[in-house]
Amino acid sequence: MDVLDTDWLILGGGAAGIMAAIRAKELCPTCRVTVIEKANVQRSGCLAAGINAINAYLNPGETAESFLSYVKAEFANLVRDDLVYTLAERLNEMTDRLVEWGLPVFRDEQGRYLRRGRASVQINGEAIKPLMAAALHQCGAEVLNHRVATDLIVIDDRVVGALVLNLADGSFTAVRAKGVLIATGGVSGIYGPNAGGAARHKQWYSPFNAGTGLAMAARAGAELTSLEMRFIALRVAHTMAPTGTLAQGVRTPHINRLNAHYLNDYTYEQVAPTTAERLWATLQEEKKGRGPCYLDTRGLTSEQGERLQKAYLSMCPTQVLQWSDAGKRPEEMPVPITGSEPYLVGGHGMAGLWIDERRRTTVTGLYAAGDAAGGAPKKYVTGSMAEGAIAAETFFNEIQDWREPRPDAWQIAVCAALQRARQPLEPKEDSTKGNCENNNKSQIRRLEEQLQAVMDRWAGGRPAGYEYDAKGLLRAQQEVDYLIEAGREIKASEAYELMRVHEVWDRLLLARLLLAHMLYRQESRWPVYQSRLDYPARDDQRWRIFVNSRIPAQNTVTKIDLEIIERPPVDSHGRDGQTALSSFGGGAA
Amino acid sequence: MTLLINSQRCRRCGGHPRCADVCPGNLLVLPERGHIVSREPDDCWDCGACIKVCPQQALAVSLPPEAGGQGSTLRAKQIAGKIRWTLEHPDGRLETIDL
Numbered sequence: 001m002d003v004l005d006t007d008w009l010i011l012g013g014g015a016a017g018i019m020a021a022i023r024a025k026e027l028c029p030t031c032r033v034t035v036i037e038k039a040n041v042q043r044s045g046c047l048a049a050g051i052n053a054i055n056a057y058l059n060p061g062e063t064a065e066s067f068l069s070y071v072k073a074e075f076a077n078l079v080r081d082d083l084v085y086t087l088a089e090r091l092n093e094m095t096d097r098l099v100e101w102g103l104p105v106f107r108d109e110q111g112r113y114l115r116r117g118r119a120s121v122q123i124n125g126e127a128i129k130p131l132m133a134a135a136l137h138q139c140g141a142e143v144l145n146h147r148v149a150t151d152l153i154v155i156d157d158r159v160v161g162a163l164v165l166n167l168a169d170g171s172f173t174a175v176r177a178k179g180v181l182i183a184t185g186g187v188s189g190i191y192g193p194n195a196g197g198a199a200r201h202k203q204w205y206s207p208f209n210a211g212t213g214l215a216m217a218a219r220a221g222a223e224l225t226s227l228e229m230r231f232i233a234l235r236v237a238h239t240m241a242p243t244g245t246l247a248q249g250v251r252t253p254h255i256n257r258l259n260a261h262y263l264n265d266y267t268y269e270q271v272a273p274t275t276a277e278r279l280w281a282t283l284q285e286e287k288k289g290r291g292p293c294y295l296d297t298r299g300l301t302s303e304q305g306e307r308l309q310k311a312y313l314s315m316c317p318t319q320v321l322q323w324s325d326a327g328k329r330p331e332e333m334p335v336p337i338t339g340s341e342p343y344l345v346g347g348h349g350m351a352g353l354w355i356d357e358r359r360r361t362t363v364t365g366l367y368a369a370g371d372a373a374g375g376a377p378k379k380y381v382t383g384s385m386a387e388g389a390i391a392a393e394t395f396f397n398e399i400q401d402w403r404e405p406r407p408d409a410w411q412i413a414v415c416a417a418l419q420r421a422r423q424p425l426e427p428k429e430d431s432t433k434g435n436c437e438n439n440n441k442s443q444i445r446r447l448e449e450q451l452q453a454v455m456d457r458w459a460g461g462r463p464a465g466y467e468y469d470a471k472g473l474l475r476a477q478q479e480v481d482y483l484i485e486a487g488r489e490i491k492a493s494e495a496y497e498l499m500r501v502h503e504v505w506d507r508l509l510l511a512r513l514l515l516a517h518m519l520y521r522q523e524s525r526w527p528v529y530q531s532r533l534d535y536p537a538r539d540d541q542r543w544r545i546f547v548n549s550r551i552p553a554q555n556t557v558t559k560i561d562l563e564i565i566e567r568p569p570v571d572s573h574g575r576d577g578q579t580a581l582s583s584f585g586g587g588a589a
Numbered sequence: 590m591t592l593l594i595n596s597q598r599c600r601r602c603g604g605h606p607r608c609a610d611v612c613p614g615n616l617l618v619l620p621e622r623g624h625i626v627s628r629e630p631d632d633c634w635d636c637g638a639c640i641k642v643c644p645q646q647a648l649a650v651s652l653p654p655e656a657g658g659q660g661s662t663l664r665a666k667q668i669a670g671k672i673r674w675t676l677e678h679p680d681g682r683l684e685t686i687d688l
């Protein structure tokens with residue numbers, strides 16, 4: 001097997017990973033920086049289709065402090081202040097970098113970036129990912145596309161590299177590194193999509209971000225936080241297209257089936273509804289039989305309609321098909337909206353790896369940034385980039401602590417990782433291969449759909465109105481445990497299938513962790529996102545804490561044994577890393 | 590099945606398929622002979638990445654019936670760094686939109 005040596009190993013070439021590579025090369029041009037990307041950095045991850053706003057930016061008058069207050073108010077006063085604050089300080093630098101790389105922006109009369117909402121600016125982001133990829137190639141980092149990271153290589157509780165599957169030929173490479181960054185994005189596919197069949201991947205979040213980075217870090221003993229705060233998006237029904245362009249961009253009102261403006265019929269914690277409360281109000285209307293709800297585009301001019309069409313082509317082309325399939329122009333037909341399936345996504349919500357202010361996980365040598373990192377919601381593209389940059393800076397501060405792993409220990413650790421990763425592979429000489437391939441594919445698919453059915457039904461999926469209770473969660477735990485067992489028998493005959501088996505395994509593991517989190521938090525803190533039938537009220541006295549989980553490292557192969565840890569909130573944002581580090585001292589429960 | 594492949598138009602990109610290279614889900618493969626195929630047509634995210642790089646306009650997206658699709662399709666062509674989209678309405682009417 002090939003061994004590749006590098007200094008800074010980045011798993012995932014999205015917003016966070018690309019910035020982590022560029023920053024590393026700025027700090028140390030002679031260092032080896034390697035990006036492992038499962039697809040091609042050109043169009044991989046969340047940004048594949050493009051976007052049309054930078055959703056985290058400090059407009060004139062805003063500060064890192066005011067950004068933090070805004071995020072806290074949106075998330076029931078429980079976020080990691082230190083993380084939100086330190087990324088907020090870098091948001092405008094990241095936006096300027098994107099513009100420098102060629103991202104087209106709109107400007108107001110004073111030449112400032114055109115404001116779209118309190119913390120967002122309007123852009124033309126169809127090519128945001130290719131522009132980032134060009135900057136990445138320019139910086140001189142080594143980029144390995146179509147390579148899937150499957151496992152971390154761990155020696156004496158320290159991460160020393162990762163095992164990587166080459167999709168082109170099925171070979172594995174062991175990459176030895178002084179520091180490893182998890183930048184593989186969030187997790188979709190734990191719950192069933194809104195529509196099935198040929199529309200099963202008409203999801204909002206990338207169906208290809210399977211949570212592999214979270215799963216491999218969990219298996220290496222890293223702590224995860226706030227999984228119970230699932231993110232559920234208010235999106236266009238059927239296409240799952242983002243709605244910000246309509247609601248914020250052209251300020252279309254929310255209406256129900258009876259044409260009534262329903263948002264004002266509800267009371268909210270503050271005057272204006274939060275993102276979660278808007279979703280909640282919409283679901284209430286559906287429950288009361290006044291759905292579907294819409295964003296009413298009918299007051300727009302034809303010129304605005306044309307601009308909307310272009311905006312969606314630059315971000316979610318199928319939205320344009322929805323209008324033409326209905327035989328209508330955008331300004332002639334209100335756009336139906338509804339809730340997506342739940343995701344675990346640290347860029348929008350709270351779920352992800354538990355990190356300190358300097359973006360270190362709880363395992364030495366392992367860092368995390370972007371959608372894979374928890375505790376700092378509403379970071380989006382620029383916040384993810386900021387975290388990548390901070391992680392790179394921390395890595396170079398600590399590089400002198402690194403010790404070359406002993407060759408024998410390295411061998412053993414690589415073999416252990418390889419054995420797990422290759423386990424689903426069938427013996428090569430199998431003569432029934434042709435048939436097998438199809439059979440494998442449908443078994444992989446079936447297992448994934450079984451998981452989704454269990455979660456949808458018992459663990460607050462969309463069909464259950466996103467609500468759940470202990471009884472259902474316990475039932476789900478039992479069934480997921482069974483599926484994990486059954487999943488060990490699934491086979492793969494080539495590299496792509498092997499990747500798919502790992503994706504389902506990772507989703508199963510994360511579902512199991514998620515259920516433990518959901519069961520542990522005995523209150524309802526975040527409307528819709530975390531809402532219990534058996535504990536319907538919010539309880540600040542007891543539950544203004546982070547719920548974390550961890551798999552004791554020795555228990556990863558056989559039974560999943562996990563421990564829940566409570567962490568107190570960090571209501572300060574010290575600039576020296578000490579504040580966040582001390583929060584690691586919370587007691588186990 | 591939301592990605593539409595026009596087998597007549599695909600010229601295989603000299604054995605290095607551009608569409609397959611950019612697909613975020615690694616869904617497209619070029620067999621030894623013939624045109625590009627999707628491993629799992631239902632797994633397409635409809636991101637449009639493949640459509641925008643195909644030099645032959647051999648690829649298009651449509652909404653599946655499960656998502657209310659009525660047969661409209663979208664194709665794209667790169668012209669001097671800009672994208673020209675062609676939207677075909679269910680009645681066959683063509684509309685071009687330049688970005």
Ligand SMILES: Cc1cc2nc3c(=O)[nH]c(=O)nc-3n(C[C@H](O)[C@H](O)[C@H](O)COP(=O)(O)OP(=O)(O)OC[C@H]3O[C@@H](n4cnc5c(N)ncnc54)[C@H](O)[C@@H]3O)c2cc1C
Pocket residue numbers: 011012013014015016017036037038039041044045046047051052053054055056147148149150183184185186204205206208209210211212213242347348369370371372379380381382384613
């Ligand atoms: C549809 C959509 C629209 C959005 N719109 C906006 C917007 O308008 N404005 C805004 O500011 N934000 C927006 N966001 C949020 C923003 O895109 C994300 O927060 C940001 O991209 C997260 O960066 P990331 O690097 O963590 O994840 P990603 O950018 O998704 O990158 C993760 C990368 O890891 C790779 N990967 C995954 N697993 C592996 C593995 N095992 N091995 C190797 N590589 C792997 C993936 O292929 C991917 O390239 C949007 C998100 C979505 C899904």
Ligand code: SF4
Pocket residue numbers: 592611612613614615616617632633634635636637638639640650
């Ligand atoms: S539209 Fe996107 S997900 Fe679908 S095949 Fe093309 S590149 Fe892949």
Ligand code: SF4
Pocket residue numbers: 598599600601602605606607608609619625642643644645646647648
């Ligand atoms: S990019 Fe177009 S021509 Fe090239 S292989 Fe793909 S479909 Fe065929």
